[in-house]
Amino acid sequence: MNNILRKEVLTPEIKLFELECPLIAAKILPGQFVVIRSYEKGERIPLTVADVNKEHGSIIIIFQEVGKSTAYLGTLKKGDEIIDVIGPLGKPSEIKIFGTVVCIGGGVGIAPVYPIIKALKKKGNRIISILGARNKELLILENEIKKFSDELYITTDDGSYGKKGFVSDELKRLINEGRKIDRVVAIGPSIMMKVVAEVTGPYEIKTIVSLNPIMIDGTGMCGGCRVEIGGETKFACVDGPEFDGHLVNFDLLMKRQAIYLKEEEESFAKFKKEGV
């Protein structure tokens, strides 16, 4: 169980695993995630399921190596086993006919937006995708997303591919051109989702974001993932991870995400020196 059937290195920092998880593959829906523990004393980390292969009974996860747990995960090879993969967790995305949906993915946030694009397109929506990355080398899933998009725009921070700038600049351009937009789905760094929600707010365009607070159990027990939505406390793992972007207290989210920065840096430095 949980064998790595395929490993792809998408960029030096971003890896794709196809995992043999037949029970999860049979049930997972777009927007849901799994919690993974890769070795006996390893921490539990949440990762979105980017795709599913029901025939193989497998799921695809795509992760960026940002610290100890993801860097260790990246050292595993085809044929290795991951000791725990728990899911499906979280509420699935709302997949209905909305009209024209602008789907925005930033950095590794492109992976979780991909299954939503696919499902919304199959349902009959018109999809305008905007993908952004720091530079050309870090851009993932362009060809896969193109297949399910009526229009696709790409931005890079340094201008090495697509337009120089941010995904929110492309969204502003579409709005300024008077394009009819019925819904926006944005997944990426918290600051990106905050800016996107600020752009759409004055136009009252419904904007869905997927939040990534620190999660531990992923089942509503620990309270680690609490976020403030419209002044109320919610648990992102069971009430989300998707929420109305206009109601999210992003400043509090970003503050809470940075609580363990010192410990995370120390743990990553120790891992680089000594391994797990």
Ligand SMILES: Cc1cc2nc3c(=O)[nH]c(=O)nc-3n(C[C@H](O)[C@H](O)[C@H](O)COP(=O)(O)OP(=O)(O)OC[C@H]3O[C@@H](n4cnc5c(N)ncnc54)[C@H](O)[C@@H]3O)c2cc1C
């Ligand atoms: C619902 C959800 C889905 C996610 N999906 C993906 C995905 O598909 N691909 C991907 O690359 N990343 C995803 N993430 C983020 C991923 O879980 C973190 O990058 C990972 O936990 C970092 O662990 P680390 O030990 O490598 O890094 P650390 O050095 O421990 O931390 C680096 C940063 O990652 C975040 N982080 C650390 N631990 C956790 C944790 N237990 N839960 C959540 N965030 C944490 C913090 O912001 C932290 O500052 C998702 C997060 C959530 C909440």
Ligand code: FES
């Ligand atoms: S991760 Fe523990 S309550 Fe959500």
